[in-house]
Amino acid sequence: MGTGTRYLTTAGHCPNTLSYTGVNLPIKGENYQANTNNDFQWHTTAGFDRLTNQIYDGLSTNYTISYVYPYSSMATGDFVCKYGAITGYTCGTVTSKNYNFIGASGFVVVRGVNGENMSDPGDSGGPWYNDEYAEAWGSHSDSSRDNGNDGVFMPISNISASNLAVLTTP
Secondary structure, three states: OOOOOOOEEEOOOOOOOOEEOOEEOOEEEEEEOOOOOOEEEEEOOOOOOOOOOEEEOOOOOEEEOOEEOOHHHOOOOOEEEEEEOOOEEEEEEEEEEEEOOOOOOOEEEEEEOOOOOOOOOOOOOOEEEEOOOOEEEEEEEEEOOOOOOOEEEEEHHHHHHHOOOOOOOO
């Protein structure tokens, strides 16, 4: 079982006000600034019984995450899925892992399997994951400026820069 305080993360470029089902989730910290490859913030979750290591796909399935896939292992051609509040559940292949989003490379670009749209405003902060292997990969950041249908994510392992970790046990 994971120890310590549990937080909910989203993209750092999102507004600092976050709520879920009408409950305010106060911001605890943020790591988002130009010339870094960090784009995240974390919020307290008072009013919720317990955060778990599950990701909802927006359709009907909760996926249990048991591993954080390291950025160093990601490669062009890897298959990954995401859930965005606007675009929903979509999957694609990594086309680059050195995309410059906010003045620093290290963001990952994914193209939809059939070229479908992987990103719209409102998707930011959503999870990127491999549901077959129960792996957390990233947090949604943006659309690619090279192809607006491509999605861009920050590798989730980057949150360790703020002494945070992805929950991989209940």
